[in-house]
Amino acid sequence: MTVDILTFGCRLNAYESEVMRELSAAQTDTVIVNTCAVTAEAERQARQAIRKTARERPHARIVVTGCAAQIDPSAWAELPNVHRVLGNDDKLRPESWLEGAGSAVSDIMAARQTAAHLVTDFAGRARAFVQVQQGCDHRCTFCVIPFGRGPNRSVPIGVIVKQVRTLVARGYQEVVLTGVDVASYGVDLPGTPPLGQMMRRLLLAVPELPRLRLSSIDPAAIDADLWRLIAEEPRLMPHLHLSLQAGNDLILKRMRRRHSRAEAMEVVRRARDLRPGIAIGADLIAGFPTETDVLFADTLRFVQEAALPYLHVFPYSERSGTPAARMPAIPKPVRKQRAAALREAGASEASRFFAGQIGQVVSLLTEADQSGHSEHFAPVRLARPAEPNRLLRVTVIGSTDALLLAEAA
Numbered sequence: 001m002t003v004d005i006l007t008f009g010c011r012l013n014a015y016e017s018e019v020m021r022e023l024s025a026a027q028t029d030t031v032i033v034n035t036c037a038v039t040a041e042a043e044r045q046a047r048q049a050i051r052k053t054a055r056e057r058p059h060a061r062i063v064v065t066g067c068a069a070q071i072d073p074s075a076w077a078e079l080p081n082v083h084r085v086l087g088n089d090d091k092l093r094p095e096s097w098l099e100g101a102g103s104a105v106s107d108i109m110a111a112r113q114t115a116a117h118l119v120t121d122f123a124g125r126a127r128a129f130v131q132v133q134q135g136c137d138h139r140c141t142f143c144v145i146p147f148g149r150g151p152n153r154s155v156p157i158g159v160i161v162k163q164v165r166t167l168v169a170r171g172y173q174e175v176v177l178t179g180v181d182v183a184s185y186g187v188d189l190p191g192t193p194p195l196g197q198m199m200r201r202l203l204l205a206v207p208e209l210p211r212l213r214l215s216s217i218d219p220a221a222i223d224a225d226l227w228r229l230i231a232e233e234p235r236l237m238p239h240l241h242l243s244l245q246a247g248n249d250l251i252l253k254r255m256r257r258r259h260s261r262a263e264a265m266e267v268v269r270r271a272r273d274l275r276p277g278i279a280i281g282a283d284l285i286a287g288f289p290t291e292t293d294v295l296f297a298d299t300l301r302f303v304q305e306a307a308l309p310y311l312h313v314f315p316y317s318e319r320s321g322t323p324a325a326r327m328p329a330i331p332k333p334v335r336k337q338r339a340a341a342l343r344e345a346g347a348s349e350a351s352r353f354f355a356g357q358i359g360q361v362v363s364l365l366t367e368a369d370q371s372g373h374s375e376h377f378a379p380v381r382l383a384r385p386a387e388p389n390r391l392l393r394v395t396v397i398g399s400t401d402a403l404l405l406a407e408a409a
Contacts, residue, residue, distance in 0.1 A: 003027050006053075008046050009036025011178040011215050013066060015129040016092060018119045020065075024097040029059060030083075034091075035066035035076070037148050039317035043068045047079060054080035065091040067148030088149060092117060118166050126367040126389050127213070128172040130163050131155060132198065133179030140245075141256045141327075142285065144319035145180060152184045157198050161205045173391050174211035174237075174365055182214065183221035196225025203235055210391055211365065211375070213237045216283055216312075219244060219267040220258035231274035238275050239377045241310065242267065244282035247302025248295045251288050254327070261302065268306045279353065279376035281310025286342055287335025288316045289327030296338050303345045309353035310377065311346030315339040347401060354378060354399035361409045364392045379403040 003024045007017040017034050024030065031053050036042040046068060053062055061083040064076045073085040090096045094117070122128050135150040136143075164175050177199070179185070185195040193201075195217075203212060212235055219242045229236050242264065246252050249261050259267075271278050284299060303311065315335035318325040357378065366372040369385040372392075381403055386392060398405035 003030045003032065005032045005034060006046075006049050007034045008042050008049075008066065009034075009038060011129045011176060012131060012134075012180060014122075015119065015131045015178060016088075018122050018129075019092050019117050020097075021123070022119065022121075023092075023094050023117060024063075027061075027097060029057070030061045030063060031057065032063045032065065035064060035068035037067035037071055037144050037319070039314060040319075041317065050076075050079045050082065067145060070148040071144060118163050120166060120170055122172075126172075126365055126372070127174040127176055127211075128167045129176050129178050129215075130160060130167070131179060132160055132177045132195075133182050133185045136181040137184060138181065138258070139256060141254065141323040142245075142288065142316065142319065144322055147321065149180050152181060152188060154185050154187070154189050156189065157193065157201055160198065161202055164202060164206050164209060168206060168209050171389060173389060174213060175209060176213045176215055178215040181218060182216075183218040183223075194223040194225055196223045196227070196229055199229055199236070200225055200233075203229075203233065209235065211235060211237055211363075213239060213377070214241075216241045216243045218242075218258065219264045222267065227270070227274065230271060230278070237375045237377070238278040239281075239375070240271050240278060241281040241312075242283070244302075245285050246288060246291075247284075247299035248291075249298075251291055251295055251299070254290060255285075255288060255324070261298065265302070265306060268308075277376070279310060279378065280306070280308055281312065281377075282306075282308050283312045284314070284342055286313055286315050286339035287330040287332075289324055289329050291330055291338075300341060300345055303342060303349065307349050307352070308346060309350040311342060313339050313342045313346070351399075351401040354401070354404055357396045357404055358399055360396050361393055362396060362404075362406070364394045364406065366390045366392060374404065380406050383407040 005017045005021055007013050013034050020032055033046055033050055035046040050062055062081045063084045063086060064082055065086040069076045069085050070088045077085045086096055132155050134153045136146045137152045167175060183195060185198055186193040244264055245255055245257055247261055268280055362374040364372045364374055364380050366386045366388050368388055370382045372380050374380055393409040394406040395409045396404050396406050
């Protein structure tokens, strides 16, 4: 009995793949493809993986799920050797993985819910992902994910606590809270507890958890409780990743984002004032429709002025049915050039950030014999092997453009 899972896209998909791994354990010769719809390239890679699997494992049953499958299930059902297409909610239901369950295309319009199954393991990973929220109520003009994930739904605090306790009992030293729009956590729950309150209660309820990290967050919606945690809670890692998307006000408006350039810069300034040395990253889209060279230069300057060492850059990708797909497009070669320029700027900031760590003692979560990540999420290579999944105090003795070099403190 074998189940292989191919995961594309975000940390939420990574979490849900582990749910499916446990739910589908009784399946025979099955390949699950958990798709992403953020870009056309993500969809292309998933289709390529399905065709390759069909050639190399002609007797395997291929099950396709994830956001791309949710949005256009019939297109995925037509690919070779696809046995079933499951919606994003169906994939998290135990009954979907019973032998003989379902049809070729599941009812993707079934009532949406958040996952209740507790994950016990993340194969090959030192840090665990925990879903705290699902879906999104906002409609950014470039984004198709609300069509794949539905409206905002929050996981009750008690369920999150139980999941984190389970993972800590299994030996995980770090948990990353993830979702589609984590800053909207709690608005649909009784009492509307904000994200920061949930995190504070989680840390109180699970004192044995050494490290808590937050995935990408909307800079327009950081609540007062979360700011206090950033300032005062040592178990919350000094690492903030912003869903920024652009550094120009006109482009932000056309994207229908909820923050301005100045407001995003203020978030960066406040985070550094409250937590000196905090590492800050950002998601950015290069070549959004109507983006001129002058408008793009604003985003490039933002990276440099804000000194952002961690960038996740996408060349803009048209998504069918979104307002941005109807706007005047930027040529694809220009999008790629701008993405490369942003990545180069981010690499320069990363190199400076890493150089500034030399001589400091940092906390390292080991992930392999000689590598891991610091509390700032900086990649670290150790001078000598160490046992994986351990928290070590190490001294940074050097750096490259891509990582820190360290030895045991």
